[in-house]
Amino acid sequence: MTLLSVNLNKIAVLRNSRGGNEPDVLRAARTCIEAGCGGITVHPRPDLRHIRPDDVYALAERLPADIEFNIEGNPFAPPRGPYPGLLALCRAARPAQVTLVPDNDDQLTSDHGFDLQRDANRLRPLVEEFARLGCRVSLFVDAGTRELEPAARIGAQRIEIYTGPYAHAYAQGQPDAALAACVETARRARAQGLGVNAGHDLSQSNLGALHRAIPWLAEVSIGHALICEALYEGLAPTVRNYLKILSA
Ligand SMILES: CC(=O)[C@@H](O)[C@H](O)COP(=O)(O)O
Numbered sequence: 001m002t003l004l005s006v007n008l009n010k011i012a013v014l015r016n017s018r019g020g021n022e023p024d025v026l027r028a029a030r031t032c033i034e035a036g037c038g039g040i041t042v043h044p045r046p047d048l049r050h051i052r053p054d055d056v057y058a059l060a061e062r063l064p065a066d067i068e069f070n071i072e073g074n075p076f077a078p079p080r081g082p083y084p085g086l087l088a089l090c091r092a093a094r095p096a097q098v099t100l101v102p103d104n105d106d107q108l109t110s111d112h113g114f115d116l117q118r119d120a121n122r123l124r125p126l127v128e129e130f131a132r133l134g135c136r137v138s139l140f141v142d143a144g145t146r147e148l149e150p151a152a153r154i155g156a157q158r159i160e161i162y163t164g165p166y167a168h169a170y171a172q173g174q175p176d177a178a179l180a181a182c183v184e185t186a187r188r189a190r191a192q193g194l195g196v197n198a199g200h201d202l203s204q205s206n207l208g209a210l211h212r213a214i215p216w217l218a219e220v221s222i223g224h225a226l227i228c229e230a231l232y233e234g235l236a237p238t239v240r241n242y243l244k245i246l247s248a
């Protein structure tokens with residue numbers, strides 16, 4: 001069964017827009033868990049635009065042991081003000097999984113994965129350090145990446161396929177090539193013994209086709225669309241809708 005990890009960044013965006021604690025990230029996490037999700041994802045960024053270090057620490061303390069905590073971020077981004085860096089966050093929070101993403105601080109959102117051939121040697125000591133902390137390491141890669149051996153060689157256990165281009169192609173009514181690129185990368189990763197996650201711009205519309213094409217996906221992390229849909233349908237029913245799609 002593919003695990004649904006709900007990304008709570010957008011709950012924090014709303015909260016930060018007014019100060020105070022509404023909507024409450026912890027309450028949203030509880031609601032998603034009660035509705036049946038298997039994981040919670042956050043992507044704290046150095047500019048603190050949404051999830052802040054305190055959210056990470058509070059989630060780490062309160063999430064039930066059987067709920068996978070996944071922290072995403074750029075391991076090369078240096079500490080900045082109250083942002084202590086991804087490694088320090090993981091040292092304190094000990095998430096079950098850390099997803100390494102090569103984002104610059106000025107990006108609107110994640111828009112590409114690692115170039116594994118180029119980045120593997122630089123990533124290796126960090127992957128080893130996260131592993132020493134007890135975190136499973138997943139590397140964010142573009143759909144269409146064919147050479148996954150470097151990920152396995154440096155000790156990553158999973159990859160996460162960046163599904164933004166697939167979601168865009170799906171919305172244009174022409175998903176076939178983008179979907180085939182996801183499948184190709186997923187197969188090649190599996191052949192290297194890597195688990196396969198997927199995420200970015202997945203929604204109730206486009207998730208089913210992706211899941212039918214790669215039914216053995218280990219995990220999908222979904223935030224933006226899920227929180228938008230929840231504005232209309234409610235958070236718990238929306239989470240349940242995603243679970244239905246993943247169990248079809
Ligand atoms: C790695 C990834 O695809 C997600 O974490 C996505 O980047 C969400 O981040 P934002 O909510 O900051 O856009």
Ligand SMILES: NCC(=O)COP(=O)(O)O
Pocket residue numbers: 007041072160198199200201202221222223224225226
């Ligand atoms: N790893 C992807 C993620 O956590 C959520 O991305 P999105 O659904 O907010 O685009």
